[in-house]
Amino acid sequence: MATRHRLVITGEEHSVVFDDAAGTVAIDDGEPLGLDAAGAVPGVFTLLIEGRPRRAYVSRRGNGFEVIVEGRRFLVGPAAAGGRARAGLGGKDRPGEVTAPLAGVVIEVRVAVGDHVEAGQALLVIEAMKMQNELQAPVAGTVTATHCQAGGRVEQGALVLEYEPDAG
Amino acid sequence: MFKRILLANRGEIALRVQRTCRELGIETVAVYSEPDRHQLHVRDADLAVPIGPGPSSESYLVIDKIIDAARRTGAEAIHPGYGFLSENPRFADACETAGIAFIGPPAAAMRALGDKVSARKLMEQAGVPVVPGANDIDPSDLARARAEAERIGFPLLVKAAAGGGGRGIRVVERLDDLEAAMRASGAEAASSFGDATIFLERYIQRSRHVEVQIMADAHGEVRAYGERECSVQRRHQKLTEEAPSVAVDAALRRRMCDAAIAAARSCGYRNAGTVEFLLDDRGEFYFLEVNARLQVEHPVTELVYGVDLVRQQLLVAAGEPLPPHTRPLEPYGWAIEARINGEDPYQNFMPSVGLVTQVEAPLGPGTRFDTMLCDGLDVPVFYDSLLGKLIVWAETRELALRRMRRALLDLVIAGVETNIPFHLALLDHPDYVSGAVDTGWLEREFAMPDAGAGDPRAETALIAAALAASMTSAAANGATPAASTNEWVRTNRLRALEQRAGAGGGRGWRRGTGS
Numbered sequence: 001m002a003t004r005h006r007l008v009i010t011g012e013e014h015s016v017v018f019d020d021a022a023g024t025v026a027i028d029d030g031e032p033l034g035l036d037a038a039g040a041v042p043g044v045f046t047l048l049i050e051g052r053p054r055r056a057y058v059s060r061r062g063n064g065f066e067v068i069v070e071g072r073r074f075l076v077g078p079a080a081a082g083g084r085a086r087a088g089l090g091g092k093d094r095p096g097e098v099t100a101p102l103a104g105v106v107i108e109v110r111v112a113v114g115d116h117v118e119a120g121q122a123l124l125v126i127e128a129m130k131m132q133n134e135l136q137a138p139v140a141g142t143v144t145a146t147h148c149q150a151g152g153r154v155e156q157g158a159l160v161l162e163y164e165p166d167a168g
Numbered sequence: 169m170f171k172r173i174l175l176a177n178r179g180e181i182a183l184r185v186q187r188t189c190r191e192l193g194i195e196t197v198a199v200y201s202e203p204d205r206h207q208l209h210v211r212d213a214d215l216a217v218p219i220g221p222g223p224s225s226e227s228y229l230v231i232d233k234i235i236d237a238a239r240r241t242g243a244e245a246i247h248p249g250y251g252f253l254s255e256n257p258r259f260a261d262a263c264e265t266a267g268i269a270f271i272g273p274p275a276a277a278m279r280a281l282g283d284k285v286s287a288r289k290l291m292e293q294a295g296v297p298v299v300p301g302a303n304d305i306d307p308s309d310l311a312r313a314r315a316e317a318e319r320i321g322f323p324l325l326v327k328a329a330a331g332g333g334g335r336g337i338r339v340v341e342r343l344d345d346l347e348a349a350m351r352a353s354g355a356e357a358a359s360s361f362g363d364a365t366i367f368l369e370r371y372i373q374r375s376r377h378v379e380v381q382i383m384a385d386a387h388g389e390v391r392a393y394g395e396r397e398c399s400v401q402r403r404h405q406k407l408t409e410e411a412p413s414v415a416v417d418a419a420l421r422r423r424m425c426d427a428a429i430a431a432a433r434s435c436g437y438r439n440a441g442t443v444e445f446l447l448d449d450r451g452e453f454y455f456l457e458v459n460a461r462l463q464v465e466h467p468v469t470e471l472v473y474g475v476d477l478v479r480q481q482l483l484v485a486a487g488e489p490l491p492p493h494t495r496p497l498e499p500y501g502w503a504i505e506a507r508i509n510g511e512d513p514y515q516n517f518m519p520s521v522g523l524v525t526q527v528e529a530p531l532g533p534g535t536r537f538d539t540m541l542c543d544g545l546d547v548p549v550f551y552d553s554l555l556g557k558l559i560v561w562a563e564t565r566e567l568a569l570r571r572m573r574r575a576l577l578d579l580v581i582a583g584v585e586t587n588i589p590f591h592l593a594l595l596d597h598p599d600y601v602s603g604a605v606d607t608g609w610l611e612r613e614f615a616m617p618d619a620g621a622g623d624p625r626a627e628t629a630l631i632a633a634a635l636a637a638s639m640t641s642a643a644a645n646g647a648t649p650a651a652s653t654n655e656w657v658r659t660n661r662l663r664a665l666e667q668r669a670g671a672g673g674g675r676g677w678r679r680g681t682g683s
Contacts, residue, residue: 005634010620016634025631037635043526045632056632057580059525065636067629070577071588074626076633103521104549128519129510129553153549156522 006079007064013079025049062157096144098135098161100154104128108150111161115143123161126154141165169486170194170245173271174238175209177249178228179540180556181462182209185247188478197241199234201227203548208540215241222550228252231262238268245269245485247478251552254461257282271485272439273460280435281458285329285367291455294434296427299446299454301369304329307354310347313368317346320370326350328357329365336360339371372454374606375446377401378413379459380428381469382441383480385490390432392425393473394499396442396465399605400594402517407587407610408594409465410504411472414565414603415447418498424453425497431458439484440466440477449606464507464557467538471503471561502568503561506576506591508539509553513590514619520585521547530578534561534571537579547584555586565603569595593617 005016017026024032036048045056057068064077093099104126111123117137126133141163148160172195175182186196186209198213203222210216217237220227227233229252238246246263248254248271260275272278281287291298301324302316317324317340326349328336336357338349350366358364381393397413398406416424428443442463444456466477480490511517524545529537539556547555560575562568573595576588593616594600599609617623 003638005637007630007633007637009626009630009633010623012620014630016630018634018638025634027627027630035631040635040639045635047628047631047635049628049631054628054631056628057526057528057582058632058636059582065633066582067632067636068580068582069625069628069632071579071592072623072625072629073582073585073589074629074633076629078637101515102518104519128521128549129551131519131553133518 008077008079009074093138095139095165096141096162097159098123098138098163100126100148100156100158100160101135102126102128102133103156104133104154106148106150106152106154106160107132109146109148111143111146113143113145117141117143117163124148135160137163139165169488170269170482172197172214172241172243173245173247173482174199174234174241174243174268175213175249176228176234176246177252177254178204178207178209179551180538180554181249181464182207183212183540184538185249185478186212188476188482192479192482194482197237197243199228199237201548201550203546203550206545208542217241222548224252224550231256231259234259235262235266235268238263239266243268245271245482247271247481248461250461250464255282255459269485271481273437273441277435277437278460281460283330284327284457285365287457288367288455290434291431294430296431296434296455297453299369299372299456301367303367305350305366305368307350307364307366310350313346313350314343316368317343320368323371323373325369325371326353327367327369328353328361328363329367330357330361330363336366372446372448374608375448376413376415376605377406377444377456377607378416378424378447378453379442379444379463380424381463381466381477382428382432382437382443383477383484383490384432384438384441385484386438386487387489389490390429390437391490391493391497392428393469393475393477393497394421395424396463396468397603398465399607400600400610401607402610406465406507407509408504408506408591409468410502410565410568411468412499412502413447415451420451420453427453427455431455440481464554465505467536467557467559468503468505471536471559472499472501473497474500501561501563502565503559504565504568504572505557505559506572507554507587508556508558508579508581508591509587510547510555510584511553511587512585513587513593513616515585517587517590518585519553521549522584523547524581524583526580526582528578528580530558530575532575532578534568535575536560537575541581555581555584558591569601590616 002017002019014028025035026032034050047054059066067074067076107125107127109124119137119139121137122134123137124135143163145162148154174197175185189196195214198210198216199219200210201222219233246268253259257275257278260270263270285303288298300320305313323341326338336353338353340346340349353366354364376399378395378397380395384390395413395416396409396411398409400408431443440462442459445453446456447453470477510520512520524541526543527541536559541555558575560568560571562571576591
């Protein structure tokens with residue numbers, strides 16, 4: 001039985017097809033590669049891809065996975081259909097929403113509901129690990145709601161502000 | 169020797185100091201802020217005292233709370249680590265007043281070195297080379313500044329006498345720009361530090377940051393443990409350090425060590441310290457400043473000199489003489505440190521905090537990992553981004569670089585972004601491999617490889633994620649009563665149970681079930 005998965009990694013969508021009978025895997029319908037995933041359980045995978053051992057550390061992250069391979073950490077999410085792409089899973093904010101790109105403490109909220117903002121204007125400042133990070137308006141618009149306050153903590157991907165983009 | 173000391177710090181350095189104490193049979197008192205309750209240095213302490221909420225201004229920086237904790241627990245001495253209160257002379261004074269030994273230099277030495285201009289003058293008198301410059305300039309005294317600037321030559325730096333952290337510094341390329349730079353620097357200095365006094369210094373371009381480790385006891389012995397090369401910096405933050413330096417031969421090392429010893433003697437220095445120098449491309453070196461504490465990067469010195477610097481700090485603070493060294497003070501082999509920070513090198517080094525779900529430390533010959541990390545640690549947002557330091561030692565620099573790559577590949581930190589990919593990319597850069605770097609090199613020459621296509625690791629990650637997805641959906645589609653409890657949840661529960669029961673001797677179960 002062949003199973004097909006559509007996944008997003010580093011901002012690009014790819015297909016992965018497992019052919020259990022043939023014992024192969026194909027990426028983006030390319031040449032099938034021999035795959036031995038015997039005994040793989042969540043946690044550490046030791047895969048044999050074309051006979052070469054590859055170690056991957058896999059854990060759940062939201063509706064996707066965190067996978068660490070040779071020092072690099074990837075966030076692999078399901079392809080766009082359904083499910084909202086969050087900052088941190090390679091996706092961008094949905095229009096009208098601003099999410100926290102990192103967890104931290106809100107130092108300052110520079111806008112209030114009803115304010116009109118220009119693209120690139122600073123909306124709020126989040127501090128993490130003694131570094132301040134400014135969140136900017138992606139496009140011009142009017143702030144319709146704020147979901148955080150100075151001194152409060154936000155998690156990565158949390159909705160912090162909503163706005164109505166300017167028409168046109 | 170002390171029977172009990174208090175660690176006025178957190179993270180990997182608290183753990184580092186504590187390990188030596190435990191080896192020497194010295195009891196430790198940990199202090200911790202609320203979010204640090206479950207840190208390893210608290211777990212491994214003999215006594216632990218809460219000192220308030222997360223922000224360091226309400227906990228680790230409050231002198232009275234630390235002194236009070238030491239008094240109540242009967243600690244005879246305080247080790248300040250680095251950062252926080254380590255270079256605060258008022259803290260050293262407070263320890264003295266309370267009758268507690270401060271494991272660091274005397275407050276008077278800190279004060280003499282803390283002011284950049286007084287330190288400069290002190291070094292000039294002691295015969296330590298300083299960057300050609302002019303001290304004590306009133307920002308309104310343009311005539312004198314012009315005369316001095318022409319003597320020093322361009323480009324030069326205008327610096328705030330009382331400054332720090334890069335504030336109040338201006339680069340001046342030609343005489344016409346001097347006045348504006350003086351005015352800006354003086355104004356910034358006045359508003360930031362309450363003192364508008366400035367000084368001028370020749371701007372030495374493409375220099376290395378090379379520093380010498382010193383250790384001084386109360387019996388007149390001042391010792392230098394050679395140099396560390398710390399030129400790979402981003403925004404003045406060191407990212408990797410090594411000992412020795414490719415730019416320093418035995419003769420230059422002797423001269424730099426002698427200068428560092430003279431610097432220490434000039435101010436009655438005691439305990440561990442670091443004398444920072446600029447080293448230019450002609451092999452001339454100039455005094456920069458003294459870091460009056462144990463440095464983050466001290467382990468590379470420990471590895472090539474075969475010493476435990478923390479043990480020596482404790483001995484010196486207890487009034488004992490430094491132990492005699494058994495072989496010449498020359499570095500043996502090569503050591504490199506990689507600072508593992510919680511930041512995303514693919515997103516302009518944006519900080520990353522959160523729950524660390526899994527840690528696997530590299531093992532094997534010549535490999536040391538000083539870290540605060542453990543499975544289940546929630547990295548707090550309040551402190552700096554240093555998660556750990558990976559340090560390797562090998563017979564030669566080339567072998568040490570190879571060992572570093574191997575160790576980085578064996579290091580697994582799940583749950584937060586780290587700069588491990590940065591360190592791996594650094595090892596691919598020919599300038600870094602040959603050691604042809606200066607303090608501006610990283611920002612001038614280095615770029616992270618493309619995060620997207622072309623990284624062969626992405627293929628493995630994709631296959632692993634797809635495999636995990638198929639396992640998850642298989643579990644979710646199953647008709648068992650636990651259908652909603654997918655494989656992941658059950659595995660995590662099993663894991664939690666095993667951890668609680670302490671079964672399986674730690675981490676082995678993960679691999680065991682997969683074999």
